[in-house]
Amino acid sequence: MAVTSFKNYRVPTTFVIALIPAAVALNVVGSFINTTLKLPMFLDMIGTAVVAITIGPWWGALAGAMTNTVLGFLTGPIMLPFAACNVIGALVWGYGVRWGLGKTFPKFFVLSLLTALFVTLMAVPIYVFVFGGATGHFADIMTAAFVGMGQRLIVAVFSSNIVVSLADKIVSSFLALAVIEALPPALTAHLDIVKAPKMQLVLWIALGTVIAAGLAVFAANMAAG
Amino acid sequence: MNTVLVIVAVIVAVGAVLYMRSAASSGAADQSGTVGYVTAAAWTFMALGVAEFFMPWAAGALEKEPWVASGQFGILMSGNYVIGFLVFVAGIALARTAGQRRRSKQVQTDSG
Numbered sequence: 001m002a003v004t005s006f007k008n009y010r011v012p013t014t015f016v017i018a019l020i021p022a023a024v025a026l027n028v029v030g031s032f033i034n035t036t037l038k039l040p041m042f043l044d045m046i047g048t049a050v051v052a053i054t055i056g057p058w059w060g061a062l063a064g065a066m067t068n069t070v071l072g073f074l075t076g077p078i079m080l081p082f083a084a085c086n087v088i089g090a091l092v093w094g095y096g097v098r099w100g101l102g103k104t105f106p107k108f109f110v111l112s113l114l115t116a117l118f119v120t121l122m123a124v125p126i127y128v129f130v131f132g133g134a135t136g137h138f139a140d141i142m143t144a145a146f147v148g149m150g151q152r153l154i155v156a157v158f159s160s161n162i163v164v165s166l167a168d169k170i171v172s173s174f175l176a177l178a179v180i181e182a183l184p185p186a187l188t189a190h191l192d193i194v195k196a197p198k199m200q201l202v203l204w205i206a207l208g209t210v211i212a213a214g215l216a217v218f219a220a221n222m223a224a225g
Numbered sequence: 226m227n228t229v230l231v232i233v234a235v236i237v238a239v240g241a242v243l244y245m246r247s248a249a250s251s252g253a254a255d256q257s258g259t260v261g262y263v264t265a266a267a268w269t270f271m272a273l274g275v276a277e278f279f280m281p282w283a284a285g286a287l288e289k290e291p292w293v294a295s296g297q298f299g300i301l302m303s304g305n306y307v308i309g310f311l312v313f314v315a316g317i318a319l320a321r322t323a324g325q326r327r328r329s330k331q332v333q334t335d336s337g
Binding site: 013024072076083182 | 253
C-alpha cells in the first residue's frame with residue numbers, strides 16, 4: 001500500500017466536519033459510561049485516538065481540546081485543565097502511527113503503553129499543582145494508599161495514575177482500532193496500520209480488554225488493600 | 226451527566242459515521258476541498274484559546290470543592306501553565322513546518 005506522508009496528506013473537509021464532532025461525541029459517551037459504571041478508567045479518549053490515527057495528530061489534538069472543554073461544562077470544571085492530557089495523547093497516537101508504531105499488533109500495543117506513559121507524565125503535574133493531588137476519581141483512593149505507605153505525593157500520584165492510565169489507553173487504543181475498521185476505506189486507505197482478518201482483530205481486542213481488566217482489578221485490589 | 230445530552234452525543238456520532246460512509250460512496254467527499262495539518266494546528270490553538278477563556282471560571286468553581294487543596298490563584302496559574310505549555314509545543318511544530326516548507330520551495334527553485 002502506498003503510504004502518503006502525513007505532512008503531504010490533505011483530508012477532505014467533508015470528513016473533518018463529520019469526524020471531529022463524532023469523536024467528541026464518542027469521548028463524551030465513553031466518559032458517561034465510565035462515570036455511570038464507576039470504572040477505574042477514563043474512556044474519554046477513544047474518539048481522540050480515532051481522529052489522531054486516521055486524519056492526523058493535530059486534528060486529534062483539536063478533538064481532545066474540544067472534548068475537555070465540552071466535558072468541562074457537562075460534568076464540571078475539573079475536566080478543563082486535563083485538555084492537555086487529551087492533546088498529548090492525540091499527538092502520541094498520531095505521530096506514533098505515522099512513525100511506524102501501528103504496523104503490527106505488538107507495535108500498536110507498545111504505542112498504547114507509550115500513550116499511557118506520556119499522558120500520565122502530563123497528568124501528574126496537573127493533579128499535584130492544580131488540584132493538590134486529588135480530583136475525586138477512583139485513582140485518588142490508590143494515591144491515598146501510596147501516601148499512607150510513606151511515598152511522596154508526586155510519586156504516589158504517578159504510581160496510581162500510571163496503573164489507571166495503562167488500563168484506559170489499552171482499551172481506548174483497541175476500541176479505536178475497531179472503530180477505524182468501520183470507517184469508509186477512503187478515509188483509512190493512506191494509513192500504514194494493521195489490517196487483520198475480523199476474527200484476529202476481535203482476538204486482539206479481547207486480549208487488550210482482558211489485560212486492561214486485569215490492570216483494573218489490580219488497581220482495585222491495591223486501593224482496597 | 227445529563228442523560229439527554231449523552232443520547233444526543235450517540236445520535237451525533239452514529240449520524241456522522243453514516244454521513245461519512247454516504248459521502249465516501251457517493252463521491253461527494255472527493256469533490257469537497259481539502260485541509261492540511263497546519264490548519265489542524267491552527268484550529269487546535271483556537272480550541273485551547275477557548276479553554277483558556279474559561280480558566281478563571283473553572284478556577285473559581287474548583288476552589289469551592291472540598292477536596293481541592295489549591296487556592297483559586299494557584300489553580301488559575303497552574304491551568305495557564307498547562308495550556309501555555311501546549312501552545313509552546315504547537316508553536317515549535319508550526320515553526321518546524323514553516324522551515325521545511327521554505328527548504329522544499331528552495332529545492333524546487335534550485336532544481337527548476
